[in-house]
Amino acid sequence: MNIMKPSKRKKSLMCKGSNRASILILVLWSLGLLTIFALYLGLGVRQRLDFLLRVETRSKLYRIAEAGVKQAAAQIGNFGEESPVALLKDTWSNNVGALSQIPVLDGSFTVGYSYKAGDLYFKDSEADKPGIIYGAADVMSRLNINSASLDELSRLIEYTSGIDSYRAEGIASCIIDWRDADNASLPNGAEDKYYRSLRFSYDCKDFPLENLEELYYIKGMDKNVYDRIKPYITVHGSGRVNINTALAPVFYALGLNDSVVKKILLYRSGEDQVIANSDDCSFSNENSIVAQLSQVYSMSPSEIAQLSNIVADGKTAVFSHTFLISSVAVLDKRTEKCKIECVIEKNLNADVNKAGWILDWKTEFFI
């Protein structure tokens, strides 16, 4: 058989063709790998950019919210020299011009808090209608759960949360046991024995509460009760209640009945019956509360006794030195938010060169 062998020239051409194909495949592979690498690199850069943008957004929001706190603190620092009382109409308390939607950087802050109509007005209907006050809240308008009595706590929990009196008294007893130094349980209370029996056990604190969230450790407390009592309680302040700013449920907690609370709220709102404006009336000192109310309304012996008792027990004040500032920051045309809640104590001592003290500071981002 005569098989024709390829000539040397043909062999060389075949090798060259095969080499070109190999180089082409190699180039295509390299291009493919480079593309994947570039995509990977791009994704990494994009993730880093997103992260940096988020950090910048948070930082900006925080600075804006902080500006709100400083603005409100300045208003608190301004009052007190001429006026001996702290009122809802004061510029720290109700000041739309200085505290609502104030532009800072490329966003704005608003300092304020929401309330229910029934907290500040005596209303049989629409008591739950919401409202907003643009200003700081007076901590002494609330009940201090570190110094309140069993009866005061029971009444406040029952009135605001709507649970029955037996359960309200049980939770109040557990709050007292939680904060008192001894290990002796009240009839419906709870001490170490109960808390140590839990699956995730801990000791009873036997010391005052440092923040409201601590209530969740206490027997009987749940989210429903907590959310409803939260606007009316505090762990700060002297323990006295400022009769010029107190919220209606706090008056009920102190043991005043409907008719007395109605007269106080009507008196405070002035002739126009609108709270937090220029014609509001105030109580100038604790000992004149009964006399001032009696000048405007007829007071029964029982009503006079109720008021006289809480004054004699040292439950009331007409001035405040502790305030809660809630400042919310937003960026223009964006949905992200930052909220700072800050409790400050005003410096009443002129000898000390300091505006006041920060007692609590909480920051929350909604991003």
Ligand SMILES: [Ca+2]
């Ligand atoms: Ca105890």
Ligand SMILES: [Ca+2]
């Ligand atoms: Ca008024």
